[in-house]
Amino acid sequence: MAATGTATDIAVVGWAQTPAVRRSPSTEVQLLVPTITDAIAMAGLDRREIGFTCSGSCDYLTGGPFAFVQNLEASGAWPPIAESHVEMDGAWALYEAWVRLQHGDIDTALVFSSGKSSASEPMELWPHQLDPYYLAPLGVDPASLAGLQARALLDAGKATERDFAEVVARSRRNGRANPNAQLTGEADVDALLAEPYLREPLRRHDLPPIGDGAAALVLARGARARELCARPAWIRGIDHRIEPHQPGMRDLTTSTSAALAARKAGYDGGPLDLAELHAPFSPQEIVLRQSLGLPEGTEVNPSGGALAANVVMVAGLARVIEAAARIVDGGADRALAHATNGQLLQHNLVCVLEGE
Amino acid sequence: MSDATTGATTTGTAKQHLVMEHLVSLTYRDALPPSLDRFVDRLLEGHIVGHRCPSCSRVYVPPRGYCPMCVVPTAADHEVEVSDRGILTGFTVITPIAYYGQQETEPFVHASVRLDGADTTLVGVEITGVPHDELRMGLRVKAVWKPESERSTEGISSRGWGGVSSVIDSFEPTGEPDAPPDEYRDHVF
Numbered sequence: 452m453a454a455t456g457t458a459t460d461i462a463v464v465g466w467a468q469t470p471a472v473r474r475s476p477s478t479e480v481q482l483l484v485p486t487i488t489d490a491i492a493m494a495g496l497d498r499r500e501i502g503f504t505c506s507g508s509c510d511y512l513t514g515g516p517f518a519f520v521q522n523l524e525a526s527g528a529w530p531p532i533a534e535s536h537v538e539m540d541g542a543w544a545l546y547e548a549w550v551r552l553q554h555g556d557i558d559t560a561l562v563f564s565s566g567k568s569s570a571s572e573p574m575e576l577w578p579h580q581l582d583p584y585y586l587a588p589l590g591v592d593p594a595s596l597a598g599l600q601a602r603a604l605l606d607a608g609k610a611t612e613r614d615f616a617e618v619v620a621r622s623r624r625n626g627r628a629n630p631n632a633q634l635t636g637e638a639d640v641d642a643l644l645a646e647p648y649l650r651e652p653l654r655r656h657d658l659p660p661i662g663d664g665a666a667a668l669v670l671a672r673g674a675r676a677r678e679l680c681a682r683p684a685w686i687r688g689i690d691h692r693i694e695p696h697q698p699g700m701r702d703l704t705t706s707t708s709a710a711l712a713a714r715k716a717g718y719d720g721g722p723l724d725l726a727e728l729h730a731p732f733s734p735q736e737i738v739l740r741q742s743l744g745l746p747e748g749t750e751v752n753p754s755g756g757a758l759a760a761n762v763v764m765v766a767g768l769a770r771v772i773e774a775a776a777r778i779v780d781g782g783a784d785r786a787l788a789h790a791t792n793g794q795l796l797q798h799n800l801v802c803v804l805e806g807e
Numbered sequence: 808m809s810d811a812t813t814g815a816t817t818t819g820t821a822k823q824h825l826v827m828e829h830l831v832s833l834t835y836r837d838a839l840p841p842s843l844d845r846f847v848d849r850l851l852e853g854h855i856v857g858h859r860c861p862s863c864s865r866v867y868v869p870p871r872g873y874c875p876m877c878v879v880p881t882a883a884d885h886e887v888e889v890s891d892r893g894i895l896t897g898f899t900v901i902t903p904i905a906y907y908g909q910q911e912t913e914p915f916v917h918a919s920v921r922l923d924g925a926d927t928t929l930v931g932v933e934i935t936g937v938p939h940d941e942l943r944m945g946l947r948v949k950a951v952w953k954p955e956s957e958r959s960t961e962g963i964s965s966r967g968w969g970g971v972s973s974v975i976d977s978f979e980p981t982g983e984p985d986a987p988p989d990e991y992r993d994h995v996f
């Protein structure tokens with residue numbers, strides 16, 4: 452049956468995640484086999500019914516050329532399937548699948564992503580995503596860059612170090628209810644502030660944990676979504692925007708691209724039950740909250756966010772899954788999920804989800 | 808950094824280019840998953856093991872920890888031992904050119920061998936004991952093991968390349984008649 456519909460009748464109807472762990476003994480494809488199987492089973496589908504598959508991962512993490520091709524084996528690529536891959540967080544694979552569903556000829560899609568940072572040294576690897584002339588040769592690691600952003604935020608009077616610590620304490624506290632979180636527990640703000648600096652003004656706890664893991668999500672549209680899920684999480688809008696690669700060319704204390712993506716995704720500053728923000732460094736949550744204009748009282752990162760579990764290439768897709776899960780279980784009616792790519796919130800995606 | 812001068816431009820003036828060397832070194836720690844770790848342990852002892860899929864019965868060597876056809880996990884209780892003899896299912900004779908890191912100087916073979924009892928092939932193995940122009944699909948071959956004291960895990964990787972050459976030097980003809988195509992038609996990769 453050919454599916455038809457509008458841009459706003461595509462919904463999340465199934466998902467699965469592995470716990471984030473510091474060092475998984477499994478390969479990315481081994482992590483994905485049960486994860487994809489579980490997501491498709493939750494949606495009540497047979498994998499042969501999936502209309503389109505899109506994945507997100509980064510071969511540099513494990514140093515395995517074309518690892519993303521082997522990852523496809525976990526989706527059951529025989530008989531041949533229609534698929535695509537982005538060398539980006541899985542949230543962008545979700546975006547591509549959402550665009551593909553707009554064609555109207557299919558009514559389901561599978562999205563998955565995986566990341567295994569334990570095989571490499573993140574502080575050594577990540578500088579290579581910077582420009583090869585000015586920054587990569589300096590070996591500027593992500594924590595140092597985030598330190599510059601934090602300093603800019605303090606100097607602009609937009610936040611204090613105590614604000615950073617409060618983000619960390621809430622994230623870890625919220626993470627206790629998330630079985631997939633890696634770094635959780637009670638944290639006292641004064642005790643956090645007594646810790647030494649790692650990259651002044653950032654302390655170790657302002658950085659995300661390093662983790663391995665995988666996630667998968669199933670999309671369906673219109674009547675098919677209602678058939679597969681009692682209360683689908685409808686994607687009312689999704690958009691992504693990017694800023695210059697060179698951090699020195701933008702105001703690091705605000706996120707123009709996140710604000711624009713939110714507006715293009717249809718977020719108007721209205722009430723939200725929750726927001727899942729992909730902010731790997733604690734000051735970035737403050738930048739995002741301010742730039743997105745979240746209303747007072749919006750619950751931010753009930754899952755614990757990226758400070759509780761930050762599987763690179765997965766953490767953005769996980770934000771959509773966490774927001775969708777709250778809608779599907781009836782705990783929320785309207786949620787905003789955000790994902791980021793690149794350094795210092797260079798590239799941002801916003802997805803607005805609603806229940807009916 | 809260094810200055811480099813290239814050929815004259817059309818206006819006759821020499822053009823200056825700034826050349827910047829940027830050498831990249833990345834560190835990876837490739838921990839083998841349990842399925843491959845067990846394969847390596849047995850290989851060092853002179854045995855080749857794989858996993859038999861509980862759903863379709865295909866035997867994967869080395870074991871992958873799942874069956875990609877059925878998308879089901881496989882584990883230690885699906886382990887089977889296969890022969891160190893098999894069929895040459897495909898090959899390339901590579902004539903090395905000198906590039907950074909190339910250690911070969913003479914033409915060599917990258918071949919795929921379907922071991923008896925396996926549904927997959929060992930890939931990237933060397934074939935010796937036969938002139939390159941006599942290599943053919945269906946050739947029956949057997950492993951030439953390194954002496955136990957010389958075996959190592961060098962080159963064995965979970966990352967999609969590398970092979971067993973640090974344990975098995977090469978494969979060589981057994982002298983048996985060639986296998987008919989039916990025995991390897993669906994198993995060439």
Ligand SMILES: [Zn+2]
Nearest residue numbers: 860863874877
């Ligand atoms: Zn099978």
